[in-house]
Amino acid sequence: MASHVSRPGALPTPATPLGRDGLAALLARPGEAVIALDFDGTLAPIVADPEQARAHPGAVPALAALAPKVRSVAVVTGRPAEAAVRHGGFAGVPGLDHLVVLGHYGAERWDAATGTVTAPDPHPGVAAVRAALPGLLRRTPAARGATIEDKGFAVAVHTRRAEEPAAALDALGGPLADLAAGHGLVVEPGRLVLELRPPGMDKGVALTAYVREVGARAVLYAGDDLGDLPAFGAVDKLRLDGLPGLLVCSGSAEVTELAARADLVVDGPSGVVDLLAALAAGR
Numbered sequence: 001m002a003s004h005v006s007r008p009g010a011l012p013t014p015a016t017p018l019g020r021d022g023l024a025a026l027l028a029r030p031g032e033a034v035i036a037l038d039f040d041g042t043l044a045p046i047v048a049d050p051e052q053a054r055a056h057p058g059a060v061p062a063l064a065a066l067a068p069k070v071r072s073v074a075v076v077t078g079r080p081a082e083a084a085v086r087h088g089g090f091a092g093v094p095g096l097d098h099l100v101v102l103g104h105y106g107a108e109r110w111d112a113a114t115g116t117v118t119a120p121d122p123h124p125g126v127a128a129v130r131a132a133l134p135g136l137l138r139r140t141p142a143a144r145g146a147t148i149e150d151k152g153f154a155v156a157v158h159t160r161r162a163e164e165p166a167a168a169l170d171a172l173g174g175p176l177a178d179l180a181a182g183h184g185l186v187v188e189p190g191r192l193v194l195e196l197r198p199p200g201m202d203k204g205v206a207l208t209a210y211v212r213e214v215g216a217r218a219v220l221y222a223g224d225d226l227g228d229l230p231a232f233g234a235v236d237k238l239r240l241d242g243l244p245g246l247l248v249c250s251g252s253a254e255v256t257e258l259a260a261r262a263d264l265v266v267d268g269p270s271g272v273v274d275l276l277a278a279l280a281a282g283r
Helices: 017-028 058-067 082-087 124-138 165-181 201-215 225-239 256-261 270-282
Strands: 033-037 071-076 099-103 108-111 116-118 147-150 155-158 187-191 193-197 218-223 245-250 264-266
Touching: 017 218, 017 245, 033 270, 058 071, 058 270, 071 193, 071 201, 082 099, 082 108, 099 201, 116 245, 116 270, 124 147, 124 155, 124 165, 165 187, 165 193, 187 225, 187 264, 201 218, 201 225, 218 270, 225 256, 245 256, 245 270, 264 270
Parallel strands: 033 071, 033 218, 071 099, 218 245, 245 264
Antiparallel strands: 099 108, 108 116, 147 155, 155 193, 187 193
16 A cells, blocks of 8 residues: 655655655655656646646645756646646746656657747547547437547547546447547547547656656656556656656545555645655755
């Protein structure tokens, strides 16, 4: 069972030996560490309308205090990079020069030092799926109330607003898988969401590439959803290669698998903020 943060301002003890080694390495050599974080559910509370999501009020101050002390802070998200920057309030913040946002699972990148976004051309299947989804939802009675989120490089269907969210998710699983396969895409499940995106795009690939790019000697990754499992797997592989790492779950009763894999479980975005602040203070 992973440890939980029990009191603000204090650094907890991870439940696993590998987690304790990861935390020790972060504290001993912060300038060689990457702090990587999911956005929704980790830095920002989950809300019914993704456009209304905003970072926890303490997130930016905690990141600004921590970022100058580490190699880099990376926000790794399925959202477009620009949307995460806007909803997070990351632009123009003193102290966040070492922050990057790896949007669309690493397909896009925003760098705080330049304020620019770099990205490749989108997969052609995304446009086809985007056009087909409204009709598919209309033909699926159980999906009444489900909403579509256009992410540019991917398209997500949220069932949180459906009359029966879990039933809508189940009803849409097969049709969305068929639609995605027909256009060369894959379906990634999450917390009452199914995302259709190109294969090979995941947080594990993005995190591994970034850790190697900056020459990090330690890594922390915090997430809350099934889409974060590839990043957890990437940290596991990095640890096998001798790079210390700490896996943090932004606790949710909806995603028990992530909590079971974590070295440390915190109480949602507020717990993540407390952890970041404690790391910044070196407690």
